[in-house]
Amino acid sequence: MISADNLSPGQLAALLAFHADAGVEWLMEEEPVDRLAEFEAMKAARSESRQQASASQPPARSEAAPPTRQPASAAGGHARESRAPAPTANAPAVAIPDAQAVKEAQFAAESARSLAELRLAMEGFVGCNLRNSARNLVFAEGDPSNGVMIVGPMPYADDDRDGQPFSGRLGDMLNRMLAGIGLSREGVLLSNVVPWRPPGNRVPTAREADICRPFIERQVALAEPKHLLLLGNFTARFFFGGSDTIHHLRGEWRDLQMGGHTVQTLATLHPQDLVSAPINKRFAWQDMLAFKARING
Incomplete structure (x- = not known):
């Protein structure tokens, strides 16, 4: 185990960045804790408190006790019922439906x-909610x-760290795919369906x-x-619909109506x-050759 006491601030920052890129979201405590023993002790304490409460509880009444009345004032006022105030609780924060x-x-998209x-x-x-766990918004980039x-599905760890689509090893692979048909990332527009990285690189929910x-x-x-x-299962299903895999959806040209044009x-x-x-x-490679043939007319 690495002790934080012997690390410099720069080393600590690098270590935290490494854990974040690996999808680590919780840190362990310094000393081991026997959670099983804690759980057994908690169960025993709860059982004992329930037994004590049942022993000291008076027998239940068949009818509810009537509200108490305060005596009338010396000036001859009417008696008033004394009721316990309604309990108040802290309401949870309201999430956006x-x-x-x-x-x-x-509205935000159409206004742009x-x-x-x-x-x-x-x-x-x-x-x-994805923006709460992501480091950066990964927006479209290129010409x-x-x-x-x-368009890809979502940012990965390297993309989230750099704030750029298709960074790191996957970006290098895409660069080679584009270079094979005479394109470069600077000469195209790169983007993702979801602009924030899901925790642990999981697939975005519906x-x-x-x-x-x-x-x-x-x-x-x-x-x-x-x-x-379109790159990958999620992206193809997002635009084409259905539940077919990318091996069934790939290699076939389709016309999409987007923003009033095809x-x-x-x-x-x-x-x-x-x-x-x-x-x-x-x-x-077969798909990239077909893409090259179509864009070259």
């Missing part, structure tokens, strides 16, 4: 007239003028996807790409699929 969060996201305005609107949006946009949908659809509408490349769209495997299973590279 899902439907309201979606409406607020739609440029990608810069949309980024400001998303930075001020508080209706998605939309060439008419090519690439609720989170619904709340973030207005933002990614508005990005596509404002960028007006001619060709859209976008020619192709789905392929995510760089993570290629890193975890290199055999997938041959399928991705």
